[in-house]
Amino acid sequence: MKKMAFIDMEGVLVPEIWKYISKYFNIPELSVTTREVANYQELMNYRIDILEKNNIKLEQITDIIHNLKPIEGAKEFLEDLHLNKKFEIKIISDCFYEFLNPFFPKIGISSQNAYCHNLEMNENGLIEKVKYSRKKGKHEIIVKYQKENNSMKDSIAIGDAFNDFTMLHLVDHGFLFQPSEEVKRNAPIYFHTMQSYQEVIHYLDELRT
Numbered sequence: 637m638k639k640m641a642f643i644d645m646e647g648v649l650v651p652e653i654w655k656y657i658s659k660y661f662n663i664p665e666l667s668v669t670t671r672e673v674a675n676y677q678e679l680m681n682y683r684i685d686i687l688e689k690n691n692i693k694l695e696q697i698t699d700i701i702h703n704l705k706p707i708e709g710a711k712e713f714l715e716d717l718h719l720n721k722k723f724e725i726k727i728i729s730d731c732f733y734e735f736l737n738p739f740f741p742k743i744g745i746s747s748q749n750a751y752c753h754n755l756e757m758n759e760n761g762l763i764e765k766v767k768y769s770r771k772k773g774k775h776e777i778i779v780k781y782q783k784e785n786n787s788m789k790d791s792i793a794i795g796d797a798f799n800d801f802t803m804l805h806l807v808d809h810g811f812l813f814q815p816s817e818e819v820k821r822n823a824p825i826y827f828h829t830m831q832s833y834q835e836v837i838h839y840l841d842e843l844r845t
């Protein structure tokens with residue numbers, strides 16, 4: 637039987653991309669997160685507005701993202717989950733293919749195994765809007781797999797923030813990876829907080845014994 641691992645990208649496998657963009661272009665407003673603006677779509681409209689005001693094009697952003705590295709050990713962690721622990725890995729991210737594409741080869745995952753959103757550009761190369769690939773949340777992807785008759789038994793999900801909660805609820809083992817204090821405080825008690833990839837692997841090893 638297939639065991640699935642649904643894994644978030646930013647904050648779990650790769651660094652926070654907006655923080656980096658904010659620092660690189662020296663625009664502090666761009667580091668605002670869903671902690672300050674709870675509604676993600678509102679937050680994205682705000683970010684797109686700021687980029688437009690500063691005339692920062694999508695290509696400039698993807699250029700700098702190419703310099704970013706995944707979190708150390710991310711690729712090996714995924715290999716371990718797949719080869720030794722026999723998980724089928726699916727990435728579920730509220731980020732965009734346009735931003736994440738450079739990372740997929742670096743973590744050894746095909747973009748076909750990732751569920752993200754898309755960005756639309758205008759004729760000047762500025763980001764115009766987000767084309768959202770789901771309406772409600774990350775759980776929609778897990779429900780899709782359930783409907784296709786995959787058992788979710790022994791499946792896991794790993795995320796670091798509020799937008800990961802709905803997917804962590806739907807699996808047998810939901811992991812919060814290095815969450816902020818605020819995220820941890822608001823998380824259900826049955827989510828497992830993990831500080832490292834090794835801790836996740838150790839937890840899974842213990843299950844088998």
Ligand SMILES: [Mg+2]
Nearest residue numbers: 644646647796
């Ligand atoms: Mg995240």
